[in-house]
Amino acid sequence: MEAKIQIPPVTLYNTRTREKEEFKPLKPPYVGIYVCGPTVYSDPHLGHARAAVVFDVLRRYLTSMGYKVRFVSNITDVGHLEGDADEGEDKIQKRARLEQLEPMEIAQHYTRVYNNAMAKLNVIPPNIQPHATCHIPEQIELVQTILDKGFAYVVNGSVYFDVPKYAQKYEYGVLSGRRLEELESVTRELRGVEEKKHPADFALWKKAPPTHIMKWKSPWSVGFPGWHLECTVMNAKYLGIPFDIHGGGMDLIFPHHECEIMQAVAAWDTEPVRYWMHNNLITIDGQKMSKSLGNFITIEQVFTGEHERLSKAHHPMALRVLILQTHYRSVIDFSDSGLASAEKAYKRLVQALKKLETLEFIGGKTDSSKEDKIIKHINNFYEFMSDDLNTARAIAQLFDLTSIINQLANEGKSVQTVSPEIGEILKRQYSHTLVDILGILPEDEHLDTSRLHAVLQILINLRQEARKHKNFQLADRIRDQLREIGIILRDTPYGTEWELE
């Protein structure tokens, strides 16, 4: 890192303490991050995209600072109970019955769909992507530990966490700010006859009804693990308790993350997580997007444009930019026009990057105020990223740099107003912040375009000759026909550029 660029210490808003805290890993330079992954029984939607992109940027940022990050994100393939207790049916099983498939076939299919979507969004795959069904023995073991410690009880082959007992020894609701008495008054009327001693108790192990397909042997019954168990088990197994950062959507704070804390504290007498981070939700027309409301847009629909609310197919990076232009703790009200505007913004950033790569900084007539601005914007970028991952402000700095790059490019290929030293910093940092840290990929990097490149160069050269001879009819025909197949030609002071639409 060059001397002129300073990266301030990272502060993160910790849901647990409700304030921004300086991030200090337990065992530097190692950082453990766990993010709640998807339940794989349907297509991933915009909400999945947001959580994944937000924590991908966190991971990239910490990595760029020299931390060695282990990033764990699970696949929930057991399915959780639907509705309450005894009426419950495993989600994946339900879907399997509907489609006449093996439950594991469903899980496998949607895991693949999810991972494909993540790849398109340029989300780096987790270092470990553990599956709940691969950790049944560990989950059974944890249930036993909690039973041994006296914080759970067995009823008819099911095991429940004893929340009132826990609340006697430890504080209840540390994450969500919820109080046990209030919870009781609300939930009492909602629930019918059941095995739980207290409405706030939750299942650690459920005995499976005879029709249930996904089930495993345990000391208590043939059944399946409770909703919150897998995360605790996989935290402990792959990151150790306690570990640094646990992330997920805000809707998971209660009860999911609250239960995770109780399980870990009950089992090991230690709060499991140093920093709890929660991204806010995505709304559509001001309404929460959710599975139960059925108003969600899948990630793939954004890319194909096949949804009544979408006017066209959008570039995956447009979605990424849209997400990063909002701070992660604010709501994003999703719209087609917002996505379209993000797409234009994305193109601007990427065009500036391409342009910057062709520039040569020779100095000679250096403009120190311009150079100062460049350094200032780069430092601001890091300052805002370190301030609770404020990607909205950080990306604004990149737009300011974009503007400067465009001005420099107007000088021609050889730039005199910026010294070679500052020019190199600009080149390195602009690319590093945009591509490596924010994960905004220049277009078509995945595509092998080398031959297409060569062919277009031939056409561009022919057109150039036609223009030289003032044969504009031919020149325009070449450009128009290329446009018809989605290739746009653009004449610039330093030659003709092309771009795929």
Added chain:
RNA sequence: GGCAGCGUGGCCGAGGGGCUAGGCGGGGGCCUGCAAAGCCCUUGACGGCGGUUCGAAUCCGCCCGCUGCCUCCA
């Protein structure tokens, strides 16, 4: 009902007592065979009513409107 939060210019979205956010769009100009892109200039905002203050979009109070969690969910 309990808890948490939000209301910013045409749209999206940062910020948060005096200091240009940014993106998209609109207007004017430069460049150009034309087009596109780019550049320069520009427009324009802090839900309502009170209060604190030399000064409030920013702090406090009340009111209005909206959202999330309390049921699986990112």
